[in-house]
Amino acid sequence: MNDAGSHVASDDIAAIREAVRALCAGFPGEYWRELDRARAYPTRFVQALTEAGFLAALIPEEFGGSGLTMRAATAIMEEIQASGCNGAACHAQMYIMGTVLRHGSAAQKARWLPGIASGELRLQAFGVTEPTSGTDTLSLRTTAVRDGDAYVVNGQKIWTSRAEHSDLMLLLARTTPREQAASRTAGLSVFLVDMRAAKGLTIRPIRTLMNHATTEVFFDDMVVPAENLIGEEGKGFRYILAGMNAERILIGAECIGDAKWFIEKASAYGKERVVFGRPIGQNQGVQFPIARAYAQMRAAELMVHEAAALYEAGRECGAEANMAKLLAADASWAAADMCVQTFGGFGFAEDFDIERKLRETRLYQVAPISTNLILSYLAEHTLGLPRSY
Numbered sequence: 515m516n517d518a519g520s521h522v523a524s525d526d527i528a529a530i531r532e533a534v535r536a537l538c539a540g541f542p543g544e545y546w547r548e549l550d551r552a553r554a555y556p557t558r559f560v561q562a563l564t565e566a567g568f569l570a571a572l573i574p575e576e577f578g579g580s581g582l583t584m585r586a587a588t589a590i591m592e593e594i595q596a597s598g599c600n601g602a603a604c605h606a607q608m609y610i611m612g613t614v615l616r617h618g619s620a621a622q623k624a625r626w627l628p629g630i631a632s633g634e635l636r637l638q639a640f641g642v643t644e645p646t647s648g649t650d651t652l653s654l655r656t657t658a659v660r661d662g663d664a665y666v667v668n669g670q671k672i673w674t675s676r677a678e679h680s681d682l683m684l685l686l687a688r689t690t691p692r693e694q695a696a697s698r699t700a701g702l703s704v705f706l707v708d709m710r711a712a713k714g715l716t717i718r719p720i721r722t723l724m725n726h727a728t729t730e731v732f733f734d735d736m737v738v739p740a741e742n743l744i745g746e747e748g749k750g751f752r753y754i755l756a757g758m759n760a761e762r763i764l765i766g767a768e769c770i771g772d773a774k775w776f777i778e779k780a781s782a783y784g785k786e787r788v789v790f791g792r793p794i795g796q797n798q799g800v801q802f803p804i805a806r807a808y809a810q811m812r813a814a815e816l817m818v819h820e821a822a823a824l825y826e827a828g829r830e831c832g833a834e835a836n837m838a839k840l841l842a843a844d845a846s847w848a849a850a851d852m853c854v855q856t857f858g859g860f861g862f863a864e865d866f867d868i869e870r871k872l873r874e875t876r877l878y879q880v881a882p883i884s885t886n887l888i889l890s891y892l893a894e895h896t897l898g899l900p901r902s903y
């Protein structure tokens with residue numbers, strides 16, 4: 515359960531949506547296209563969202579955050595995407611801190627959260643995935659070995675997004691060798707690494723299909739003070755899992771925003787583009803795919819709302835958060851494909867932003883968790899089928 519209050523009424527959420535839309539209007543297609551070509555980070559956009567308090571939505575007011583609900587946070591992420599912007603540049607600032615909030619000591623919360631809330635401390639990097647273990651997180655090989663009042667970290671992460679644009683990284687590392695751990699899931703620990711001060715840390719950018727500021731990170735005897743261990747040693751996997759519902763719900767909301775953007779573009783174009791003497795949208799062959807994408811988006815949106823409401827009420831929402839992310843990612847990808855088809859050749863032209871948004875939304879079939887793994891979760895945990903991996 516998050517600690518944020520549940521005091522945001524629906525009309526406040528409407529005001530939040532309007533405020534996000536107004537901010538995003540200052541970052542039109544040309545801004546994103548230029549960054550996309552240069553594979554550059556949208557620093558100005560992230561700063562604007564930070565200053566407006568949107569990225570601190572889920573941090574309680576006592577720590578300087580906005581103290582908003584999960585429903586408000588989903589509205590923020592959805593509106594960013596629906597405006598044609600790219601929240602992937604900064605969405606992690608919203609949810610990574612949840613691990614510190616839920617499992618950190620009072621001293622850690624007081625030390626870190628106000629800076630994260632103000633944006634003075636950027637907590638954008640989440641170091642879980644490794645090249646050899648992939649989705650099998652429990653096989654990760656990065657080690658953190660206790661040495662007096664510090665831990666010494668060695669190993670490698672991959673796809674650590676925004677590491678070059680973050681001050682802190684939430685790192686998952688093995689503190690007890692797998693064969694000596696008390697259980698299958700024990701022996702991993704979570705650290706808040708201050709990358710500004712870290713020695714033995716190398717970050718290398720990875721160019722990807724879309725502009726995503728992702729990297730690989732190498733740890734070579736990197737020293738992390740023991741006071742940066744979050745919660746108890748060995749329980750890190752549980753802490754990371756606890757944060758995943760929020761991540762899935764928020765990314766589901768981003769996908770809904772993307773789907774809305776594609777549907778809006780296609781509907782407008784269907785009315786305005788005239789071929790064979792009539793608007794293309796007058797043909798059922800063109801309008802039915804738009805209508806189908808809309809229906810698919812609305813169904814997924816309901817699941818995002820249900821997951822957010824359960825999360826806010828402090829109720830179990832693993833299945834709903836996973837389904838929200840699965841259905842929303844499917845809806846955004848279907849809408850992207852439909853939009854390209856509706857635009858014909860112009861769907862491929864950079865100036866229309868459709869090909870950029872299509873590349874950006876494709877990620878959510880794979881990250882932060884792939885579609886197959888969500889289906890495995892549902893099969894096992896909801897339907898009681900045998901565990902498949």
Ligand SMILES: Cc1cc2nc3c(=O)[nH]c(=O)nc-3n(C[C@H](O)[C@H](O)[C@H](O)COP(=O)(O)OP(=O)(O)OC[C@H]3O[C@@H](n4cnc5c(N)ncnc54)[C@H](O)[C@@H]3O)c2cc1C
Pocket residue numbers: 639640641642643647648649650672673674675676722726728877880881882883884885886887890902903
């Ligand atoms: C642009 C980008 C940004 C990312 N950002 C971050 C980040 O900030 N931090 C971070 O820690 N990670 C990040 N990731 C990593 C992301 O979470 C993983 O890529 C994702 O979880 C899939 O893991 P993998 O790439 O290792 O695929 P693998 O685990 O190698 O799997 C490959 C394929 O096989 C399928 N598969 C594997 N096992 C099974 C099974 N048992 N049953 C069925 N199918 C299976 C998977 O679904 C996948 O399609 C990012 C990835 C990308 C591409």
